[in-house]
Amino acid sequence: xxxxxxxxxxxAISAVxxxxxxxxxxxxxxxxxxxxxxxxxxxxxADRSDSTAxxxxxxxxxxxxxxxxxxxxLEDSYLTRIxxxxxxxxxWETTMATKVGDYRAVEGVMIAHGGQSSVMITRFGxxxxxxxxxxxxxETWTIDDLAFDVPGLSMDCFIPPKEVQKANQEENLDxxxxxx
Numbered sequence: 001x002x003x004x005x006x007x008x009x010x011x012a013i014s015a016v017x018x019x020x021x022x023x024x025x026x027x028x029x030x031x032x033x034x035x036x037x038x039x040x041x042x043x044x045x046a047d048r049s050d051s052t053a054x055x056x057x058x059x060x061x062x063x064x065x066x067x068x069x070x071x072x073x074l075e076d077s078y079l080t081r082i083x084x085x086x087x088x089x090x091x092w093e094t095t096m097a098t099k100v101g102d103y104r105a106v107e108g109v110m111i112a113h114g115g116q117s118s119v120m121i122t123r124f125g126x127x128x129x130x131x132x133x134x135x136x137x138x139e140t141w142t143i144d145d146l147a148f149d150v151p152g153l154s155m156d157c158f159i160p161p162k163e164v165q166k167a168n169q170e171e172n173l174d175x176x177x178x179x180x
Contacts, residue, residue, distance in 0.1 A: 013062070013071055016038065016060075017036050017038060017062050019038065020036035020037055020038040020062070021036065021037045021038070021039075022034065022035070022036060023035040023036065023037045023061070025066070026063060028063045028072050028073045028099075029072070029073075029099065031065050031066075031067070031072050032065070032066045032067070033063040033064055033065055033066060033072050033073070034063075034064055034066055035061060035062070035063055035064075036061070036062045036064065037059065037060070037061050037062075038059070038060045038061075038062070039057070039058070039059045039060075040055070040057070040058040040059075044058075045057070045058065052082060052083060052084050052085075053080055053081070053082050054080065054081040054083075055078065055079075055080055056078075056079040056080065056081055056091075057077070057078060057079045058076075058077070058078040058079075059076075059077050059078070060074065060075065060076045060077075061074070061075040061076075062074055063075075068110075070100075070103055070110055070112075071100050071112070072099070072100060072101070073097070073098065073099055073100065074096075074097070074098045074100065075095070075096070075097050075098075076095070076096045076097075077093070077094065077095045077096070078093070078094055079091060079092070079093045080092045080093075080094075088125060088126050089125055089126075090123060090124070090125040091123070091124050091125050092121065092122070092123050093121070093122045093124075094119065094120070094121050094122075095119070095120045095122075096117065096118070096119045096120075097117070097118050098115055098116070098117040098118075099115050099116045099117075100112045100115045101114055101115055102114035102115075102142075106146050111143070111146060112143075113142060113143045113146075114140075114141065114142040114143065115140075115141055116138070116139070116140050116141075117138070117139050117140075117141065118136065118137070118138045118139075119136070119137040119138075120134060120135070120136050120137075121134070121135040121136075121137075122134050122135075
């Protein structure tokens with residue numbers, strides 16, 4: 001979902017944040033933004049859990065420019081409890097932050113052409129002898145070339161989330177937003 005949210009598909013961003021909660025305003029990298037929060041409800045968390053992994057929380061914050069409404073920054077955080085029968089639980093918290101920018105019009109749609117993402121994965125629990133473990137990953141990304149509706153591109157190459165699929169699509173695939 002993170003790649004989708006990095007500004008590549010404004011329709012998907014709009015659909016994902018359509019049920020969000022307004023949290024206020026914040027200046028991000030010199031840009032005045034409004035902040036939207038989207039939290040997974042208990043039913044959705046239960047759907048994404050099984051007998052050994054329990055999704056405890058999933059929250060996304062979107063920071064949108066007050067001037068043009070474009071996504072400027074995205075934070076995505078989730079916490080999972082892992083426990084095999086007869087063992088102590090281990091917790092995994094993953095936090096992703098993405099700065100989105102270099103918007104350019106492509107066929108009348110503003111598309112982000114660059115950004116920076118960082119991920120922090122923290123593992124903790126009573127059973128870890130060394131204490132908690134933190135892994136950090138960072139990437140800088142750019143888009144050099146972009147095209148919509150490329151002739152000959154099959155659905156095997158790109159399957160959009162359900163909320164942005166066209167009504168006349170041949171296959172009925174069960175794709176859901178990560179928070180819905």
